[in-house]
Amino acid sequence: xxxSLRPLNDVSSVNSFEYASEVSWTxxxxxxxxxxxxxxxxxxxxxGFEPAGRRYMSPATSTMVIQIQNIDSGKVINRTATQPFxxxxxxxxxxxxNTDLIHGAPQLLVTLTEPTRTIRGLVxxxxxxxxxxxxxx
Amino acid sequence: MTDFTNAKxxxxxxxxxxxxxxxxxxxxxxxxxxxxxxxxxxxxxSSQMKDPLTGKSMRWTADMIKDIxxxxxxxxxxxxxxxxxxxxxxxxxxxxxxxxxxFGFMALRARPVSKIIDLSVVPASGESIYSMPKTWIxxxxxxxxxINVIPMTASMVxxxxxxxxxxxxxxxxxxxxxxxxxxxxxxxxxxVTYLSGYDSGCMPRMVNDLLxxxxxxxxxxxLAATYAKTNSHSLSIDSLSQSQANNSGALFNTxxxxxxxxxxxxxxxxxxxxxxxxxxSNV
Numbered sequence: 554x555x556x557s558l559r560p561l562n563d564v565s566s567v568n569s570f571e572y573a574s575e576v577s578w579t580x581x582x583x584x585x586x587x588x589x590x591x592x593x594x595x596x597x598x599x600x601g602f603e604p605a606g607r608r609y610m611s612p613a614t615s616t617m618v619i620q621i622q623n624i625d626s627g628k629v630i631n632r633t634a635t636q637p638f639x640x641x642x643x644x645x646x647x648x649x650x651n652t653d654l655i656h657g658a659p660q661l662l663v664t665l666t667e668p669t670r671t672i673r674g675l676v677x678x679x680x681x682x683x684x685x686x687x688x689x690x
Numbered sequence: 691m692t693d694f695t696n697a698k699x700x701x702x703x704x705x706x707x708x709x710x711x712x713x714x715x716x717x718x719x720x721x722x723x724x725x726x727x728x729x730x731x732x733x734x735x736s737s738q739m740k741d742p743l744t745g746k747s748m749r750w751t752a753d754m755i756k757d758i759x760x761x762x763x764x765x766x767x768x769x770x771x772x773x774x775x776x777x778x779x780x781x782x783x784x785x786x787x788x789x790x791x792x793f794g795f796m797a798l799r800a801r802p803v804s805k806i807i808d809l810s811v812v813p814a815s816g817e818s819i820y821s822m823p824k825t826w827i828x829x830x831x832x833x834x835x836x837i838n839v840i841p842m843t844a845s846m847v848x849x850x851x852x853x854x855x856x857x858x859x860x861x862x863x864x865x866x867x868x869x870x871x872x873x874x875x876x877x878x879x880x881x882v883t884y885l886s887g888y889d890s891g892c893m894p895r896m897v898n899d900l901l902x903x904x905x906x907x908x909x910x911x912x913l914a915a916t917y918a919k920t921n922s923h924s925l926s927i928d929s930l931s932q933s934q935a936n937n938s939g940a941l942f943n944t945x946x947x948x949x950x951x952x953x954x955x956x957x958x959x960x961x962x963x964x965x966x967x968x969x970x971s972n973v
Contacts, residue, residue, distance in 0.1 A: 574722050574752035601744065603751045624776040624885070626691035657892050658719040678756050681718045687711040688702055689892040 556665055556674030558588035558619075558645075559604055567641040572604050575658075577681040583651040586680065588634075589643050590617075590665065593674075610642040612667050619647050620662040621655060621680070628655050656684040692778045694805060697885065698824040700832030703802035704894045706963070707833070716888070719763070720898040720905075722755035728899075729906035729949065733942075738916040750909060762904035766897070769957055771966045772801050773887035774897055782812070785870050785879035793828070794839025800886035801964035802833045809839070812881035834965045837882075896956055903953040910942040910949075917941045 564570040564587040576586045591606030598605040611617075617634040630653055634645040661676040701707045705715060720728075726735075735750035767774050779800045789795040806827055810818040828838040870876055888894070918939030925932045937943070961967040 574756065598751050598753050601741075601746065601748070603749070603753075605751065605753045622691070624692060624778065625694050627694065629691055656718070657889070677760065678719065678721075681721060683718065684714075684716075684892055687714045688705075688708055689714065689716050689889060 554609075554672065555593040556609070556663060556672045557591050557593040557606055558661065558663060558674070558676045558679055559591050559606060560679050561587040561589055561644065564637075564644070564646075567638045567644065570644075575679055575681050577683065578649060579683045579685060580654060580656045581651050581685065582649065584649045585646050586649055587637075587644060587646050588619075588679070590645060590663075591643075608643045611665055612669075613642070615642075615665060615667045617645055617666070618664045619645075620664070621653075622660045622662055623655055630655060656682045656686075656689060658682075692807065692885075694807065694885070696824070697805040697807045698827060698829055699805050700803065700829035703804050703833040703888065704963075706802075716892040716894055717898060718892065720759060720901050722752045722759070724898070725755060725759065725902050725905055729902045730909065733910070733913075733945075735909070735913065737913065738919075750913075755905070755909070758905045758908055759901060762901045762908070765904050766900050770900075770960050770964075772960065772964050774893060776804075776885055776887040776889065778807065778883065779886050780881065780883045782878040783880040783882060785876040787870075787874040790839075790870075792838075794837075796837050796839075796880065796882065798832075798835040798837065798882065798884060798886075800884075801835050801966060802888070803835050803837075803884050803886050804833070804889065805885035806832065806837060807883040807885065809837070809880060809882050811879060814878070818881070894960075896960060900953060900956040900960065903949045903956065907946055907949045907953070910946050914939050914942045914946075 560573045560576040562571045562573040562576065564585075570587065572589075576588070578584045578586070590609045590611065592609045593606045595607035596602040596605060619632050619634050621630040621632070623629050632647045634647045636642055636644065637646045638644055658678055658681055661679055663674045663676060665672050665674075702709070705711065736747040737749070738747070740747050763774060777800070779798075781799055783796055806824070806829060808818075809822040809827055811820040812818050822839060826839050826841050828840045831837070870879070888897070917937075921938030922933065922935040924934075958967065
């Protein structure tokens, strides 16, 4: 199994959301970022699946921590994800705070702790955080 | 992850040396949607060949385009000799009497450089025996990889390197510091730790354009291969004849040529920004 996340947009219920190639927001905004857990080793693009990866539902009582990585250890964000819809255990949400001063296209390190095991996944290019700083470089 | 609390920040790397601006010239890494909009507008991204089992054409998906952008990223870094995303580098430099007399001139190997984390004297044991005060490190030319040491306190006024006192506990530290009196060159004397690359994916638009050119060329090249079938047909019956010719595998050649020209231009521009352009000539 290769744990990964599929970004979701416009999420309002388990039946109402859109698959996205990334979740975007502006640095300093307070927002929610939604993802669906997938097993990236199954239902791959080569087999014609779009989006690729098989939806993965973790067992009850599982917990997830998403680390928004940054080379500056002082800017790394570790956020506990929640499952906003009890009917669909594959959808997870993290709260983005207006104090989260991070921008660019950071990687996400996902740690899913299940009752019997812990699995991790590294997700690249799943978020885009735009800066309002004209000298962001 | 590195702690930058005590790092010394140099001038902005892009626009170089800027202190204010009313227009943003950077953006995060190019997305698949931006790649299609900017470089592949109107081009059908379906394979011309169909899967014999499903009867369906394979299409470029967002995940596949992300993967190609990732490859383009590595290609661009190698082609430019520039780190596009932040990376902390630790490298060793020789002690050179002439360079040291020139206010500790040191040319760092990676570009662009935005923060200096540490400059120490580290012998082969790996222990730091002297760490240079950050206030002495001149960062004005750092985006292009140059740092200098300009001592501002009395301990260095004499210009005698033996005036440096070891701060570490490494055995033989004092001896290692004083051997520079008797030689003009000591290999791997300095250890410098610094941050290279653009800040967390906020890259110049030019860089995204380069990534787009590389990725779009790869995509078109792969797509073109699926068109590489017979490129002319002719039919004749008695005195009637009909013939038809098409571009076949050369279908996207015009666009690929345009992208390659733009790629060459962008590589030259970006290399020159950070002193990576090498010019040699016989005069």
